[in-house]
Amino acid sequence: MAFLDIKGVSKRFGGLMALNDVTLQVEQGEIFGLMGANGAGKTTLFSVIAGHVAPTAGEVVFDGTRLTGLSPSRICRLGLCRTFQIVRPFAGLTVAENLRVAALYGSARKLSTREIAQVVEEALEAVDLADRGHLDAAQLTLSGQKRLEIARALATGAKLVMLDEVMAGLNPTEVSAMLDTLGRLRTERGLTFVIVEHVIGALMTLSDRILVLDHGERIAFGTPEEIGNHERVAEVYFG
Amino acid sequence: MKSFGMIIRIALAVFGAAVPFIGSPYLMGVVFQVAMWIALAQSWSMLSATTGYLSLGHAVFYGVGAYVCVLLTGKIPFELALLAAAGSAALFAALVGMPVLRVRGPYFVILTYGLSELVRHIVMRIESALGSFGRMIFDVPATEVLLWWMVGLAVLATLGAYAIRHSRFGAGLAAIREDEVAAETVGVPVTRLKLLAFVASAAIPGAVGALALLRTSYFEPAQAFDPVISFTIVTMALVGGTDTVRGPILGAVGFALLSELLWSSLPQLYMIVLGLTLIVFILFVPRGLSGLFGRIGRAS
Numbered sequence: 001m002a003f004l005d006i007k008g009v010s011k012r013f014g015g016l017m018a019l020n021d022v023t024l025q026v027e028q029g030e031i032f033g034l035m036g037a038n039g040a041g042k043t044t045l046f047s048v049i050a051g052h053v054a055p056t057a058g059e060v061v062f063d064g065t066r067l068t069g070l071s072p073s074r075i076c077r078l079g080l081c082r083t084f085q086i087v088r089p090f091a092g093l094t095v096a097e098n099l100r101v102a103a104l105y106g107s108a109r110k111l112s113t114r115e116i117a118q119v120v121e122e123a124l125e126a127v128d129l130a131d132r133g134h135l136d137a138a139q140l141t142l143s144g145q146k147r148l149e150i151a152r153a154l155a156t157g158a159k160l161v162m163l164d165e166v167m168a169g170l171n172p173t174e175v176s177a178m179l180d181t182l183g184r185l186r187t188e189r190g191l192t193f194v195i196v197e198h199v200i201g202a203l204m205t206l207s208d209r210i211l212v213l214d215h216g217e218r219i220a221f222g223t224p225e226e227i228g229n230h231e232r233v234a235e236v237y238f239g
Numbered sequence: 240m241k242s243f244g245m246i247i248r249i250a251l252a253v254f255g256a257a258v259p260f261i262g263s264p265y266l267m268g269v270v271f272q273v274a275m276w277i278a279l280a281q282s283w284s285m286l287s288a289t290t291g292y293l294s295l296g297h298a299v300f301y302g303v304g305a306y307v308c309v310l311l312t313g314k315i316p317f318e319l320a321l322l323a324a325a326g327s328a329a330l331f332a333a334l335v336g337m338p339v340l341r342v343r344g345p346y347f348v349i350l351t352y353g354l355s356e357l358v359r360h361i362v363m364r365i366e367s368a369l370g371s372f373g374r375m376i377f378d379v380p381a382t383e384v385l386l387w388w389m390v391g392l393a394v395l396a397t398l399g400a401y402a403i404r405h406s407r408f409g410a411g412l413a414a415i416r417e418d419e420v421a422a423e424t425v426g427v428p429v430t431r432l433k434l435l436a437f438v439a440s441a442a443i444p445g446a447v448g449a450l451a452l453l454r455t456s457y458f459e460p461a462q463a464f465d466p467v468i469s470f471t472i473v474t475m476a477l478v479g480g481t482d483t484v485r486g487p488i489l490g491a492v493g494f495a496l497l498s499e500l501l502w503s504s505l506p507q508l509y510m511i512v513l514g515l516t517l518i519v520f521i522l523f524v525p526r527g528l529s530g531l532f533g534r535i536g537r538a539s
Contacts, residue, residue, distance in 0.1 A: 091417055
């Protein structure tokens, strides 16, 4: 059975079919890319998986547990955590405190004070924010806040992290640093990632497999090379 | 610095407890008032300073406590009546908390105020339907006993507020204040924590209401649920500063002493001064007396 199993998920907002019968399987340890133009349903799919939005039909199973109907906090404690495209730091808390909350509440079991400190430190190092822990989260640059989003998801102890456009708004140097970070996290920690990205180059480099959505429906699925040569994808993206 | 503040707090508590032995009724009255406002402002801070949900209806818990106490007085021992008052206020918070805590920001402020007024009018109706326009209470405990209890509640509320801030619970509440959606996403059970904070902040005001009632030995709904109580709590906490546990203490002591001065000389100015002070502090001293003192302390 797949690590993350999305079975026939649909979501209707009034007359708009944001997701139409989407099915996909993510295997443990892979980086799974989600592509699609604006309004294709990528973020809605994230929200359904993470429990922020209830699907109209279908269900999501993670690591053998049915997620549909559970609260986001419960889903996080099961080991699945998302980041936000528009960053949502706890702005008035320090960077380290942001991570401390995630470590205190996100893990499946209760951690000791020493374990918490260790988790926070590891998460800071993983995203190269080790020297920024004492700053207020609001003082970080956009790139820093995107890193904080990732670090906070890591600090929950999540086994699967969903990244919603963590590269958007970053300059090329920052994008390449982010690519390094993500690649390292996968190999060193065996994490599974589902990523949504508009920076197509980054998505192609990172992903093992890519699913392309258009108007809530899957139109293509395969390795980055297959997607690159796909007719409908070219049509949707380049007209 | 931290232990210094603790010493001052303990000294205040000991002083409060020792006042009855000094024996001046006036002094006892002042200390009773100061302790009462510390207990109320500190309880309020357990919800409002931690989560940013500003309650403008804490008079309702005070009133529920007073009402329960007046109904039970004479039927059960005084200590049990106090406990029942605190318990009913907490229970009331648990019942209304779910719907009330669904809204935030200005909506929460208005909703809590409206709820408090609603309950006030309901109790007024019930009382007038029963043909009573106020109830006298006989056989109240000695003033010294009431004072000790009130000082005890002030200490308890302060310790409680301190414990919450430095606990896992407090970290979760701070995350809720900063961003509720993000908090939920990293595993904070937002709804449950908010409700717990609401209940925690309601219990002690219930007991305070009961004690204040016994002190005046007269119950009148319009007085027990007086919205001025809510306004005063918020003003004291904001003027004192909500960043630290000492803030509500500073605000309560400052205002209680100020009101003693004003009531004796210019009673009609009291509410005006209350309002003006709040405006000045919100505009120019957003971190309150506590922040002001901290800054001066650091500068010197």
